[in-house]
Amino acid sequence: MAVMESLQTKELIELEEKYGAHNYHPLDVVIERAEGVWVYDVEGKKYLDCLAAYSAVNQGHCHPKILKALLEQSKKVTLTSRAFRNDQLPLLCEQLHQLSGMDAALPMNSGAEAVETAVKAARKWGYKVKGIPEGKAEIVVCSNNFHGRTVTIISFSTDEQYRDGFGPFTPGFKVIPFGDAKELKHAITSNTCAFIVEPIQGEAGIVMPPDGFLKEAAQLCRDHRVLFVCDEIQSGLGRTGKLFAYEHEGVKPDMIIVGKALSGGFYPVSAVLASKEVLGVFKPGDHGSTFGGNPLACAVARAALTALVDEKMVERSAELGAYFLAKLKTLKSDKLKEVRGRGLWIGIELTVQARPYCEALKELGILCKETHDHVIRIAPPLVITKEEIDWAFERIKQAIEK
Template sequence: MTLSASDLYAIEARLGARNYKPLDVTLTRGEGVWVWDTEGKRYLDCLSAYSALNQGHCHPKILAAMTEQAQRLTLTSRAFRNDQLPLLYQDLEKLTGAKMILPMNSGAEAVESALKVTRKWGYEVKGVAPDQANIITCSNNFHGRTLGIVGFSTDPLAHNNYGPFAGGFKTVPFGDFDALAAAIDNNTVGFLVEPIQGEAGVLIPPAGYFKRVRELCTEKNIVLVLDEIQTGLGRTGKLLAQEHEGIKSDLTLLGKALSGGFYPISAVLANNDVLKVLQPGTHGSTFGGNPLASAIARAALRVLVEEGMIENARVQGEYFMSQLRTIKSDLIREVRGRGLMIAIELQPQAGGAYKYCERLRDKGLLAKDTHVNTMRLAPPLLIQRAEIDFACEALADLFK
């Protein structure tokens, strides 16, 4: 029996927890940059599942790898070895230069793993007194939804009424080097930060900020942890966003597009010996590094490189932003972004971005609002100029 969109919505409204407010569109199929609803209407996807779909919907080569591996072996746990995880390690080493890799499942798990490892390193290597370590984070950050992470979130919706929280965190303004330097003390073991704050509205720090941060962390013997779960794997026109300033973090966190949207996969990449503090029994995951996840991730990485999606993100992102900036409207405050990670910030008098996302949906384009006044545009990295023109025409008509 095929249910209508209204029937499906009624079931969701009756049984689903109210922790999301999705646009009223019920999707049933996707291919490349396009998705279709249950009524057969086609939409250009300009969210890409928060950058999990960098390679597009249902990429045939990733699907083939998933199907083949699912017929052979899906899960062993880490109690035994499997023949796919070492190959994923090798692919990530070749692509990123990582010296050691910790496979996990969700992005939040990668963040939590990095926090644990950084503290453990602080005690066992740096020599911080027991239970005195602190990690610095940034205001307006988004690193996930676990209890540990929301404890240092400055977003009231993520933070309020979930306490008490674990201590050991300091918060500084994003992009403020002097504030970061002032917050460091002898017990500081790490700095966790997004290269570009996505959920906050695609906020880009001042040029040169991360070069200074890298130098400071090296000088103060602090682990620099870059959360590239959204910015990584081509989204900004580079494999990793940190490449824009020519730096290497100590720990880099990947997720989302590491599976091309097929399966929850994440990883902590180390450029030094930080991960060596982990010994058998000190940290783990039943599903982390499973053969199905590893085979999918290997295919997802291959198509990014072989099909030129990273360079396409750079070229098409420049074109997309140039076209958006030609739209003249008193309602638009700013267009900003890097690669295909783009935001349109509206003036307060526009009355919020959500209603504009609803109107875009009616024009066949799906986008997401964030922080009330900002629309985020993040299409799959295989988008072409004709599809960008379609998006820009819809947006120009929206704001005329």
């Protein structure tokens, strides 16, 4: 029986390799079910999830209240398109306003779609409100950014792999070093409509800017009438110990991009949050999405946001993140370069390739993934307990130190 079961993993991997596109390099674990911070493979082996689907399941896998909302709404109506109104969209927009303080929300599906929406809104605001000459709008971004994978978004990536073979690229972007306010000042011209930044860079390896950078950046944007746009798709909704990562510096963006944990992992939901002045540039027919703002998505997102707040997951992230980070900082190895993080978002940077360590951790019952070759990203669901952190730490210690 054990031999037959072990073949199931092998056969499923072979099927995926044979019939699927090879655009990912996953760890060879085949997950069948999950609950909270734990996932189970097809053989029934249990693993602690330290990736949380790139922060999409901050609320934990299969959160019962979000599941209930999904099931109840799916029995009523799932999709109306935006040709008609539905009873869930206005309630989600109100909830997002109450949480963020932003005037308005424009819901989409994937994070990349939300970033594209922000780019379009910023450019149109630049032309219609700021008065930039047509076709001249510029957006400033940071090196090592990760905002998605559409052609326009990879046009302002500095990662050659993301760009290789996909040109010609969309013009209109200037790149500055992440965290360099002086370079931001030099990059801004009268044609600059926006500065788009991750408050903490996730894909780059949980990289934090120097203290005060976001504050300086926000002030520069105000001084030069440039939109300050925070991409909080990974860093937002509790991951760093605040609802939004920009709150660590007490700044207020003109636009916030959210996704991933907005649905607790049940459904693709994203949104752009901004003032009426910014989102007001869109007139009917300018921009849209058949599925964006659908009733099923909105019901799921409402439940996901409610769970975050009611179960104090943001506060848990701050407290348990500090605890986990302090423990990880005690690791000793000549292959260890740095441990850094904020909230339950931690990067373990090595001087060697991180992939073999992730594979070793998988064998020890922990699932995490390398990013930018040398960093192990640790980002468990925010429902993790202190005891589970202790359990995880012992295994991470074993993998890193031995």
